[in-house]
Amino acid sequence: MRFLFEKPIFGYTIGIFLVVSVTGILLSVLIGDYLVIASVLVIQFIILFLFLLHLYESVIKPVKKATKTVDEIVKGNYRARFHHPSTDSIGQLSTKINALARNLNELTIQEQMQAEQLSTIIENTQSGLVLIDAKGYIHFVNRKFLTMFGQTTQDFQGYLYYDVLHNETIHETVQKTFLYERNIKEEFTHYKGLDKYYIEIVGAPIFDDRNLLKGAVLVLYDITELKKLELMRKDFVANVSHELKTPITSIKGFAETLLDNPMKDLDKSKEFLEIIYKESHRLQLLIQDLLILSRLEKENFQLVLSTFSVNDVVNEVLPIIEQRFEDKHLTFDKAVDDHIQLTADKEKVKQIIINLVDNAVNYTPEKGNIYLRITECNDSVCIEVEDTGIGIEKEALPRIFERFYRVDKARSRNTGGTGLGLAIVKHIVEVHDGTIEIESEVNKGTKITVSLPINNDMQK
Template identity: 40%
Template structure:
């Protein structure tokens, strides 16, 4: 409206100037009427006539100009205001005109432009949201740097991995955001060479050591313009750990197989060469060979069983099983070893506790746990086995008074071939796979196995199994 009134005032000033000029001309035409010899009454009449005419012309002219301005200038001011708001980003504004005939084409064009701008803005907002969602959903840390090396994009995984706030990093250079030194060097190399680089970095975080597979590449625009670089860091800590487990497994299998094979081969060569003539010594050699062959057989059987479990082809047959009967049967199996060490097994169980499970597999779990407790316990100690029902689960506890386990060794206790005391385990005939098998059988029953231990006091294994079949 301010444009409209400004134009009214300007037009009024112009009209007033024109009227003054007209008045001058009129006065010039009737100048002879104001001579000294003209009657004063006639002069007064002409003065009144001139003033009346001037006022009338002024009023008519103002009315006509107001109508012209209202019809032509006011819509233009309105359209100018609408365009100004569109330029400021308000794409919801629309032009309107009460006179549908006048300036209708201009109004329609402005509204069409506003509608298209609104649609484009909505499309850009949707694409930006999709981009943000995609970047946030990437399972790897992502950083993007501009041409000057300043951060202009950070995703959620990077924030969680490095415990940094993405908003605080925006605008900072790659040297100011606390990246590991080797990653900084590689980023600088990418800026200098504008070439793709891939490398692995070992990073020390609050959670521990983390291995990152880092990929860096320049970002090229549609016209071939170099826009910056993008860095993607994928966490391969678990892959590195699995690779180390694989290496350890190969080394342990080789060692475990080598020992009995070497013994069997050595003693058999001595017997074949006729070096040993004493019948008693021959029998001792044969007993050692038999013992080592049994050990080799057990190792191979456990390896095949564990391999079957890990391949997913391991299946259990659920039938109603009395956990109390399973424990009693397992105790009978290990009774000879208990007597050899003059130990005792105390049982704390109800009369009966039925769960859906695989009977033979549960016996294998209990035998492995009992053998483990006996092997790592001193003579004349007690192994306590308890069975109780807690809510919808049965809890089997095996507690010994053995040497205990260091806290640092507990996380690796269920790994294949991992032994707390290798010498004692080997003397007892263990393969180092028992606890790994226990864990797989428990998980196949949708259960869990946990361990607590104190050095010099003993170890407690807890196996928890569901009382109802769970899919």
């Protein structure tokens, strides 16, 4: 019986049946005419049926439609809509359900966009990222991490970190992060093929709402470039100290000797004084060169630009070096296009020519030849210094512009060289946006070509 009333349609049918039956009984008691009773009952049945139909169309059917739409929304289909033309409560319900679906749709789109942005950032960040849960299983590794360590996501995701990350420092970082529940920073070296990388790793714990440890995120930075710079800086300081130490020790030693034996042997004293003079001159040159370099490297360094004839510059520079050609019986050929007008820092251009010709003189044995050619080439001025000297072996060529680098330390020191000449040239060329090239063959000679933009109108 209860089953009958559970289904609304049965309830209505029984209701109609009861109303019709009760009316029939009442009428049969009150009126004896069966035709009238039958007509009344039929009309009553039709009215009730129409009422029922109206009720079904206006309430039951829309509610069913609304339920179906809500079901779709619950399933995640936020495009589902429910339309009801009237403005009654069902109409209002339809408007609200549609608004809800629209809002949910917008929220989902926003969420998707945020998730996409986040994953783009994570994937393209220049640091390697690894997400580990509280049990030590890897949940995520980003692209940078894969480029650092090779392999694919599948080789890491879902595995225990210590099974797939074969590095003691990484293990230690994870363990300390879990143990101390704070950020842990470590460094390690990593080899990929023959290349050596310096990696800094930071382990950061992740907590849930109740402040319980949920896992850790590992961030790995490639600090190879930084390390190289640090190493260069340390090398530079060590080199400067070494370069200063030698002449200072020598000056001090000879001065002490002179103080201990004042003027006994005049020739010896003169010889010592000459050494002291030579060494202090070397010191002066070294400090001058270091100052030039540091000025060139200053961030707010400004070129003093002017337009000048290259031929004039060469004529100003030559007297400084000419004597040395004669001393070493070197021939000097110069071919300079006398119409070339260059816009650049004149003093710096002079310095380039002096340093290059100075090297050519120093590293060319007696009776050798030196050539200086200055021509216009593709919107640039090409300064070419060539010699028939000792040359530079191939292995040394890439290092020739490093500060303090000398192919043959002993020989270069004898020439009074500090090993900074070419480093200065390279810096000057760079601040002029120019290029420098070197060709050399041992015992045949060396050719260095500097090219500077003819109109260097960029204010540095």
